[in-house]
Amino acid sequence: MKKILESLRVQPGKKIDLRNDYDPGCIGHFMSKEDTEATTAAGIRLLAEQQDKLYAQNTYALLIILQAMDAAGKDSTIKHVMSGVNPQGVQVTSFKVPSAEELDHDYLRRCCVALPNRGNIGIFNRSYYEEVLVVRVHPEYLERQQLPPSLNDRHIWSRRFEEINNFEKYLTDNGIVVLKLFLNVSKEEQKKRFLVRVDEPDKNWKFSAADIHERTCWDGYMDAYEEMFNNTSTPYAPWYIIPADHKWFTRLAVVSAINETLDRLHLAFPEVTKEQKEALLVAKAEMERENAEAPGRKNKAVKKRGKKS
Numbered sequence: 001m002k003k004i005l006e007s008l009r010v011q012p013g014k015k016i017d018l019r020n021d022y023d024p025g026c027i028g029h030f031m032s033k034e035d036t037e038a039t040t041a042a043g044i045r046l047l048a049e050q051q052d053k054l055y056a057q058n059t060y061a062l063l064i065i066l067q068a069m070d071a072a073g074k075d076s077t078i079k080h081v082m083s084g085v086n087p088q089g090v091q092v093t094s095f096k097v098p099s100a101e102e103l104d105h106d107y108l109r110r111c112c113v114a115l116p117n118r119g120n121i122g123i124f125n126r127s128y129y130e131e132v133l134v135v136r137v138h139p140e141y142l143e144r145q146q147l148p149p150s151l152n153d154r155h156i157w158s159r160r161f162e163e164i165n166n167f168e169k170y171l172t173d174n175g176i177v178v179l180k181l182f183l184n185v186s187k188e189e190q191k192k193r194f195l196v197r198v199d200e201p202d203k204n205w206k207f208s209a210a211d212i213h214e215r216t217c218w219d220g221y222m223d224a225y226e227e228m229f230n231n232t233s234t235p236y237a238p239w240y241i242i243p244a245d246h247k248w249f250t251r252l253a254v255v256s257a258i259n260e261t262l263d264r265l266h267l268a269f270p271e272v273t274k275e276q277k278e279a280l281l282v283a284k285a286e287m288e289r290e291n292a293e294a295p296g297r298k299n300k301a302v303k304k305r306g307k308k309s
């Protein structure tokens with residue numbers, strides 16, 4: 001997987017051609033879902049172990065940013081990849097069309113308040129990157145942002161790229177590690193998944209007419225994504241373009257990218273000092289004395305319970 005991940009990472013400073021350089025149907029050297037099952041399961045177990053250490057250490061936080069076109073599998077990836085982790089250490093936030101209250105602030109503000117605590121994994125299901133994607137494809141969203149006219153000019157996108165890069169550098173410098181994943185689904189596969197959403201009653205709720213409208217803007221989105229990758233994949237917060245036409249491969253690639261990122265932190269359970277260790281031993285001795293001083297009490301309680309049943 002190391003080699004595959006390397007090929008999925010957008011090299012900072014390199015200009016990519018999204019449509020030609022990245023195949024949404026890529027499955028690496030794997031042949032089928034069955035072929036990946038053991039590796040994915042091992043990855044999920046490793047992630048759970050890493051998360052325990054991240055939580056215990058309470059030093060770093062991991063922010064995972066998920067971006068994608070509709071039906072690329074963001075929700076199901078979160079559900080599967082996070083299936084083994086302690087829910088107490090994960091914070092998932094989905095960003096929708098901004099409310100009137102949110103529009104009354106700068107665009108990063110709603111994301112700032114949702115950043116993960118130290119020790120936690122935070123997942124942004126969409127993010128401030130929508131500000132250079134949907135807002136770029138649909139200029140009417142920008143009009144609603146009440147920006148001073150002098151700042152609503154043709155340089156706004158390059159300024160936003162710079163602002164985002166600076167923000168992510170700030171996060172990284174404060175121990176919040178940023179991992180950015182784009183689930184790259186093809187237009188053909190999106191159509192298949194949309195049709196399933198229409199045909200299967202249990203999936204109808206996932207589909208809306210707005211999704212079809214967004215689909216008609218596909219090329220505009222691909223152009224916006226490509227420019228975003230070329231401007232915001234940095235050494236401290238790189239983008240990964242994850243093939244998303246085969247969900248089983250997406251899950252393996254996502255869990256591997258998360259584990260590789262956590263690996264670099266060399267996480268370990270906090271070591272206790274000599275004094276702390278001594279205090280632990282004193283506490284243990286005290287608990288043992290409790291039992292020694294009142295040996296009969298526990299037995300009586302057990303006998304009473306025994307009589308009742």
Ligand code: AMP
Pocket residue numbers: 070095096097098126127130131134135141
């Ligand atoms: P979903 O993720 O399918 O629930 O849809 C959420 C919708 O909110 C998507 O169509 C996004 O493009 C849209 N959205 C998210 N963030 C923004 C934003 N900052 N400005 C405008 N629309 C957004």
Ligand code: MG
Pocket residue numbers: 070211
């Ligand atoms: Mg949707």
